[in-house]
Amino acid sequence: MRYPFPVGKSDFIQGDEAIARAAILAGCRFYAGYPITPASEIFEAMALYMPLVDGVSIQMEDEIASIAAIIGASWAGAKAMTATSGPGFSLMQENIGYAIMTETPIVIVDVQRGGPSTGQPTLAAQGDIMQAIWGTHGDHSLIVLSPSTVQEAFDFTIRAFNLAEKYRTPVVLLTDAEIAHMRERVHIPNPDEIEIVNRKLPANEEEAKYPFGDIHGDGVPPMPVFGKGYRTYVTGLTHDERGRPKTVDAEVHERLIKRIIDKLECNKADIITYDAYELEDAEIAIVTTGIVSRSAVRAVKILRERGVKAGLLKLNTIWPFDFDMIEELAERVKKIYVPEMNLGQLYHLVKEGANGKAEVELISKIGGEVHTPMEIVERVVG
Amino acid sequence: MYLKPAYEIREKYLRKDMLPTIFCPGCGIGSALQYTLRAIDDLGLNQDEIVWVSGIGCSSRVPGFVNFDGLHTTHGRALAFATGIKLTNPDLKIIAFMGDGDAAAIGGNHFIHAIRRNLDVTVILINNFTYGMTGGQVAPTALKGLKGTTAPYGQFENPFDIADLAVSAGANYVARWSVFNYLQGINSIKKALQKEGFSLVEFLSPCPISFGRRNRMKTSPELLRWYQKITVPLAKAKKMPPEELEGKIVIGEFADRDRPGLVREYEAYKKRAKKMMGWEE
Ligand SMILES: Cc1ncc(C[n+]2csc(CCOP(=O)(O)OP(=O)(O)O)c2C)c(N)n1
Ligand code: SF4
Numbered sequence: 001m002r003y004p005f006p007v008g009k010s011d012f013i014q015g016d017e018a019i020a021r022a023a024i025l026a027g028c029r030f031y032a033g034y035p036i037t038p039a040s041e042i043f044e045a046m047a048l049y050m051p052l053v054d055g056v057s058i059q060m061e062d063e064i065a066s067i068a069a070i071i072g073a074s075w076a077g078a079k080a081m082t083a084t085s086g087p088g089f090s091l092m093q094e095n096i097g098y099a100i101m102t103e104t105p106i107v108i109v110d111v112q113r114g115g116p117s118t119g120q121p122t123l124a125a126q127g128d129i130m131q132a133i134w135g136t137h138g139d140h141s142l143i144v145l146s147p148s149t150v151q152e153a154f155d156f157t158i159r160a161f162n163l164a165e166k167y168r169t170p171v172v173l174l175t176d177a178e179i180a181h182m183r184e185r186v187h188i189p190n191p192d193e194i195e196i197v198n199r200k201l202p203a204n205e206e207e208a209k210y211p212f213g214d215i216h217g218d219g220v221p222p223m224p225v226f227g228k229g230y231r232t233y234v235t236g237l238t239h240d241e242r243g244r245p246k247t248v249d250a251e252v253h254e255r256l257i258k259r260i261i262d263k264l265e266c267n268k269a270d271i272i273t274y275d276a277y278e279l280e281d282a283e284i285a286i287v288t289t290g291i292v293s294r295s296a297v298r299a300v301k302i303l304r305e306r307g308v309k310a311g312l313l314k315l316n317t318i319w320p321f322d323f324d325m326i327e328e329l330a331e332r333v334k335k336i337y338v339p340e341m342n343l344g345q346l347y348h349l350v351k352e353g354a355n356g357k358a359e360v361e362l363i364s365k366i367g368g369e370v371h372t373p374m375e376i377v378e379r380v381v382g
Numbered sequence: 383m384y385l386k387p388a389y390e391i392r393e394k395y396l397r398k399d400m401l402p403t404i405f406c407p408g409c410g411i412g413s414a415l416q417y418t419l420r421a422i423d424d425l426g427l428n429q430d431e432i433v434w435v436s437g438i439g440c441s442s443r444v445p446g447f448v449n450f451d452g453l454h455t456t457h458g459r460a461l462a463f464a465t466g467i468k469l470t471n472p473d474l475k476i477i478a479f480m481g482d483g484d485a486a487a488i489g490g491n492h493f494i495h496a497i498r499r500n501l502d503v504t505v506i507l508i509n510n511f512t513y514g515m516t517g518g519q520v521a522p523t524a525l526k527g528l529k530g531t532t533a534p535y536g537q538f539e540n541p542f543d544i545a546d547l548a549v550s551a552g553a554n555y556v557a558r559w560s561v562f563n564y565l566q567g568i569n570s571i572k573k574a575l576q577k578e579g580f581s582l583v584e585f586l587s588p589c590p591i592s593f594g595r596r597n598r599m600k601t602s603p604e605l606l607r608w609y610q611k612i613t614v615p616l617a618k619a620k621k622m623p624p625e626e627l628e629g630k631i632v633i634g635e636f637a638d639r640d641r642p643g644l645v646r647e648y649e650a651y652k653k654r655a656k657k658m659m660g661w662e663e
Contacts, residue, residue, distance in 0.1 A: 030470055051655035056469045061495040065462035072466025098456050226451040227474050229430040233446055235454035
């Protein structure tokens with residue numbers, strides 16, 4: 001297969017461009033979107049590449065339509081993605097719930113900018129963490145990944161598709177304006193070096209009868225895509241294992257929702273990844289994610305030079321959340337600092353995880369700039 | 383046209399384990415469904431190559447009762463979901479079953495844009511002048527003066543003429559009937575299903591429970607008599623002065639043209655892209 005960009009070598013590209021290329025290498029063949037800063041370049045790259053690889057790229061009338069179209073595409077058998085920023089992400093929330101309820105593998109990229117409302121279109125923020133996790137209504141779960149470099153934007157995009165397919169769930173790639181527009185060297189592997197996961201299809205007619213059951217005991221039912229003669233009915237209403245609406249049966253509702261949540265909760269070890277720097281003997285832990293972790297790495301170095309035993313926990317997956325790991329960390333350190341570009345969103349999760357075992361302090365910054373390493377250092381040394 | 387007995391259609395196409403339907407006695411949705419199934423049957427279309435999509439509302443429950451692949455989506459968004467299905471697998475024929483509120487209020491934007499793109503889909507639109515499922519609020523199709531729970535003193539806004547809107551937006555095929563015009567209805571659906579691009583068959587459909595009751599037409603026959611009063615066949619309407627057409631609804635076939643559909647346009651676009659990039663001659 002021919003690719004419209006170089007593979008098997010490094011390239012100097014923006015985060016948005018990296019996401020588009022990774023999506024194509026991950027097998028994405030349907031993209032629907034609506035322009036918004038700072039995510040538009042993802043769309044523009046997809047518009048350029050998709051027709052060449054026999055995929056679809058289409059500009060919809062809004063973000064609601066964009067996510068609707070990719071869910072439809074997924075049920076027709078395609079790997080599908082959309083990308084947006086805060087305001088568009090808000091519009092997508094109802095259909096994110098629909099994708100969770102119907103167990104549809106899709107990837108949604110949210111390139112965060114300053115909010116609320118139209119806020120700061122060109123400046124970075126981390127204000128959508130709570131929205132990504134809890135934006136849609138009802139009890140639910142999904143996967144949220146958070147890159148901090150252009151290389152990670154590339155790698156995590158491939159991972160997002162693989163996790164979506166493996167667990168039949170929407171995956172949100174939560175990046176920000178800084179990563180979106182920054183140029184960095186990215187290694188783009190040869191397609192045959194990339195591990196690709198494809199959704200489980202029904203092995204036979206019998207399996208296809210239970211598109212929302214747990215026939216393999218792993219919580220993830222095979223997905224009978226449309227047009228194969230299985231005659232599957234998919235609804236956002238509470239449904240039984242066969243997909244039949246059962247809207248007033250408490251037991252059916254509980255069984256369905258618990259399975260949807262458990263299929264991710266029980267596989268946390270597979271889904272959650274993080275990077276730890278200098279944490280073994282640390283007395284001070286910095287827990288952060290995304291772009292801020294880059295300043296935090298530097299801050300840890302400076303702190304160590306000054307004799308402070310500091311370490312960093314950089315979260316690559318921010319949902320599902322490993323509360324236990326944070327508690328273990330809290331038991332080992334004196335204090336945890338959470339620098340983030342909002343008024344405290346990751347902070348709430350970390351504090352809950354720490355469970356009172358260590359003091360947790362927020363280092364917040366809003367307005368569009370990433371924390372400088374010294375801003376973090378100064379807060380730690382007081 | 384030879385009409386098969388209804389039970390044969392029922393046996394062949396309905397999901398027995400989903401019956402009975404949720405529809406009230408006297409509701410017109412069942413009739414529109416029957417016409418659609420008859421049209422499919424008459425054309426001999428392959429059941430495994432048709433996907434039904436819908437939004438939310440009484441009419442949108444239809445895909446649950448028929449034994450086809452079906453996607454029952456969010457309120458108003460059926461055509462946006464359909465865009466993804468169709469462009470991913472152009473071999474699938476898509477039937478969208480929608481309500482008037484679903485298509486013209488919350489889904490109004492998707493509706494006109496799907497038509498503008500000439501998305502290859504057949505829309506069967508149930509126009510009952512009301513929001514049936516939520517209990518009789520006014521719909522954007524409600525004629526002035528009609529009552530709904532959210533306009534208890536009679537609708538004061540102007541209604542949409544959905545068929546007219548579809549013609550203007552560029553649909554390839556547009557027809558409107560009441561559910562009592564069964565032969566015209568079936569024939570129109572047959573034509574619609576054979577069309578490339580966007581086709582729409584709108585049905586004025588009795589909702590005695592949520593709508594009729596509030597407008598002094600408690601039964602289906604009363605609604606039928608009212609439809610007879612307010613509907614005017616297209617040929618006759620053409621000769622009537624505008625004043626006389628005030629408050630009337632024209633029925634008939636409004637558009638029948640053959641502009642290329644979205645699937646064909648996108649195929650050509652892909653070819654153009656490859657040519658422009660020098661990938662293909
Ligand atoms: C986003 C959203 N808003 C509101 C509703 C509530 N709701 C359910 S059905 C419906 C209207 C249905 O009316 P119509 O589309 O005309 O279909 P009918 O029931 O008359 O067939 C509404 C407003 C919803 N489900 N989702
Ligand atoms: S409320 Fe109206 S539209 Fe809905 S099923 Fe009853 S009669 Fe039909």
